[in-house]
Amino acid sequence: MDVLYCSTCLAGVPPLSGFIGKLLVLQEAIGEGFYIIAAVGLITSLMVLYSVIKIFINGFWGENQLTVEDEKMSTKGTLLPSAILTVIVIGMGLGAEFVNVYIMEAAEVINNPSLYIDAVMPNGE
Numbered sequence: 001m002d003v004l005y006c007s008t009c010l011a012g013v014p015p016l017s018g019f020i021g022k023l024l025v026l027q028e029a030i031g032e033g034f035y036i037i038a039a040v041g042l043i044t045s046l047m048v049l050y051s052v053i054k055i056f057i058n059g060f061w062g063e064n065q066l067t068v069e070d071e072k073m074s075t076k077g078t079l080l081p082s083a084i085l086t087v088i089v090i091g092m093g094l095g096a097e098f099v100n101v102y103i104m105e106a107a108e109v110i111n112n113p114s115l116y117i118d119a120v121m122p123n124g125e
Contacts, residue, residue, distance in 0.1 A: 022045060029038040092099075109116050 022041070026038050026041055029035075029041065
């Protein structure tokens with residue numbers, strides 16, 4: 001169910017989280033007169049939604065095309081990547097304060113672009 005939720009967020013289906021961002025982008029595009037970009041955004045959202053629904057329906061209610069040998073495959077190869085991702089996710093959760101220093105510096109530069117301009121062009125050219 002998480003895959004369907006994330007995919008429909010990508011498509012911008014209300015009331016999921018992707019809808020608000022997509023709505024704001026479309027409102028600004030229409031407000032600024034970029035009608036073609038707004039139309040392309042809506043069309044691609046509908047295409048993503050169609051493909052996600054098709055994958056979901058075939059994944060849950062479609063025919064099983066695996067042979068008996070394919071169904072009995074080992075999951076030994078997925079243990080190491082899963083363990084690495086688990087360690088990374090836990091590390092990101094516990095070590096957020098170490099990364100926060102860099103994030104705050106980046107936010108400062110974004111809020112004050114003259115810092116970046118002065119660092120790149122010290123002579124003010």
